[in-house]
Amino acid sequence: MRDGDKYEAATLKAELNSVRDAMSDIPASAVEPQALRLDHLPSIWAADLFPNGYTAGYALNTSYESVTAGFRNGVVMTPGPDLQTFSEATHPVAAPYGTQIGPLVQDWDTPPATAGWIIPAYNGVLANACSVTTSTFDMDTERLKGILVQGTVELGYANAGSAPYCVILGVGWRDGSGDLHCVEDSVVPFTSGNNHHGALQIGWFLTQDDLDVGDGSVQEIFLCFSTGEVSYGAHAGLIGGAQDFRTTINADIGSYWISCLPIHAGSLT
């Protein structure tokens, strides 16, 4: 229709029919061999799920930062509720982010109130957190088989104390309700002694089965960090025992990062 034409049913129908025909009648040439290209496929690159990128971390190449964190000794050997404990200390930023959670406590008999996982965040800045924030989603709806999560922490120094220490890493997520979870099967203790220096790497393929432990969705994926102590010497045999707490051991860490890669695999129907 042009300016000045009569606005009638016939002309209107003609316009609408042309639209209908264009959409309904796909020409055969459009689907000839090699006619379909990447452009015709819906993108399976889940950029909308990771609006802030797939990798997060902090490059600390010129110094180390002392991390004070702790866990009850036995938790690594006997997974249980403790592995779902995140530090509630709010120092220096909102728990459990940061690198210095609570004071250094060395008490064999009393678990500290600040015990639990922390999420490394250099200098207490949330933007430095070893954490990838996502939109809130679940794997099934997004047709994801899972998310490949890989993380590395550079350990410069673990407290040269009186017994061998370990640094404990795990993969965790925050569900859509805001609750924090740790994938217990992902937890790896690194028995560092008192002088292990270098790269500590862990990984996990996060699936819907993991998310179902929470509310079924995810909005953040992060590395869990804590320290512990291998029961040793005079305290041998007390692992997991009521009197075997040795917490808030400090360690120096340098750079760290976490990378997430959403994986579409198998049937996409």
Add this chain to the structure above:
Amino acid sequence: MPDPTFDYINSVAVADGGVLDANQLADMLGARTHSPEGPVGYNGQVDQANLAFTEVTRDMVRKGTWTGEPRTVGSTVNTDYFEQPLFKGINLNRVTEANNTRGSTYPKRLVSVGGLSQTVYVKESAKAFLVAWGVTFATVGRAFANDDFRPRDSVPNIEYAAGWDDAGNPITSHHQLFATRMALYINGVRMELTDLRFKEGLTTMTRDIPVGDGVGTYNELGHLELVNPARPDLRAYSGCLVVDTQTLAANGDFDFGTTPMFRGWHDFSLCVGTNQPAVRTQVKRLTVIPLYG
């Protein structure tokens, strides 16, 4: 099957020459009969059943739309580097901020490890790269025939390397002296996140059995075995990184504009630097997978 047929009801309700009222117009414009509701509903869901007049086979769609060809390079041979320390006397454990800056000296002094470098052709602008690597290596000292490189605590014939401990104090013994750094470089630019430090330790491989509660009495000569080429201190550097545009932008002065993962050749390499006489790399691999999607 999603039905993308773009039809409307009451399509013949108004005869040519008739009077078109508002309700009829609204029906014609607004009452689509397709499912799921709205074009958005079937976006990406149109399948074979929608194309009844032909058959779509796999060869009609360009292959490799999700990933490029994954490629791993590596070797299982021992390779030694640095007959003379490249960073002799430099504390690689704590490089200065000035040296850490892009464009400064230090990042350019690491050298690529043979067998841990590959060039990948990206056939179109990639969404990201998945880079995974692992290398076992050992830093080894070297015994000298004279005292030219005698360490501070006068242990004879062991290469001296300056350093500071984690509290920033000058090291007065050979404990924690030695530093090796490894980092992933992409197109010649250091990925700062991956630049990690490896110092010698007392507790790996050749540490003597500690006494009592794990404290104290070490065999001083025992851990000197760490700097014995015959008994090196074995370390592992492994990592996996999803490198997207944001990661690249945060790591270097790329001259590639806003699309650093452009179509063309890209270089990936693991680089090493040490203040020790030798770094011996052993089992090693580097995998690069371009991701499109």
